[in-house]
Amino acid sequence: MVAGAGLEQSHPVRLPHSTVIDVVCWDWNGTLLDDTEVAMAAMNAVLHDRGLPVLPHVDAYRKVFGFPIQALYARLGVSDVDFQLAAGRYLELFPVHVERAQLHPGADAALRAIGRLGAEQVLISATIAEVLQAQLAPHAIAGHFDQILGITDAYASKADVVANWLESSGHDPRRVLMVGDTNHDEEIAEKLAVHFIRFARGHQEPPDHDRHPVVHHLRDIIEHLSGSRVGREGETALRQGLPGMASSVSGTLAGGLDTTGYEIPIAH
Structure with a gap:
């Protein structure tokens, strides 16, 4: 890999300190999996x-x-x-x-730390569900997730999967955090009015704007959560899970997100 010069420090934008996070919705390819x-x-x-x-x-x-x-x-x-x-x-x-492909460094530790903080964790991917399970199997992290959701066929939309999960879950979008590595992940989060953190070492270079935090190491997600209610309630667990490491909008998917051609043909 040829690393860019700007990959060593995370973006200064942070989640608001008043944020409350009940559930973290993870992307798979490029975010947790270094593929x-x-x-x-x-x-x-x-x-x-x-x-x-x-x-x-x-x-x-x-x-x-x-x-x-x-x-x-x-x-x-x-x-x-x-x-x-x-x-x-x-x-x-x-x-x-x-x-x-291996997990990104710190992936398992981040999942463990967030679990100790008491937040629900969900994995939603634009990979076909059966293929997703096969990709997960060697990494022994499935137990961290309350749900693991993939698309039903190669022409299905990840946006629909996330929107359907959010509606059926009953979660307040203002208390949901999505973590992903592409502009499409960001578009989904914004359309659903959930919080979003961008992971910069995945498939797509982050855009040049300050709407969301950008992290270059998965451990930094824990630091962002440390200012939320989840972080404050789990401060001791945070220190135990990742030594040395130090969400209010509303609405649901409205008007639709044009996903034509988005999920074909790359697993993400």
């Missing part, structure tokens, strides 16, 4: 087969990545006519190699 290099390698194989320029390093991948996915392929030189074939090839390659 960016695997995804880039699969994409480069697709590009190489077509005589197109490959991505030289992970920073280049993060800069070009984004949704809708068909637009990503177009930016990389894949024509609309070739999109389905190229996407299909990617989906053949990615699952073969994702087994070698």
Whole structure:
């Protein structure tokens, strides 16, 4: 990986100190699972087969990545006519190699610490549910989550999964925190009026704005939570879980979030 110079310090924007968090909704690919290099390698194989320029390093991948996915392929030189074939090839390659992907450093410790603070944790991914379970299995973290939700097919929308979960859960959106690594995750959080923290070491370079906190290490999420009621009530557990480490908007999904082409064809 070629690391960018700005990856060592987290964004100064913080969650408001009056925030109360009852549940943390995690993204999987790129956020907890460090599979960016695997995804880039699969994409480069697709590009190489077509005589197109490959991505030289992970920073280049993060800069070009984004949704809708068909637009990503177009930016990389894949024509609309070739999109389905190229996407299909990617989906053949990615699952073969994702087994070698590891959790991001501090992922398990962060999950444990948040659990000790008393917050519910949910994992929602744009990966097909059965595939998601297979990807989770080697990492032994499924026990941290009250629910693990994936999409039903490759054309389904993660936005719908999150919105349906939130509605059925009965949780107040003002007390929900989403953690994700893409602009699409951020769009979902904003549409649902839940809190959001952006993880910068995933698939997409964070945008240049100050609407949400940005972290470069998963342990820093705990520090953001330390100012909330969850953090104050679990201060001792926080110290035990991660030694040395030091949410009010409302509404539900209204008007709809255009997710056409967002979930195809990359696991995220």
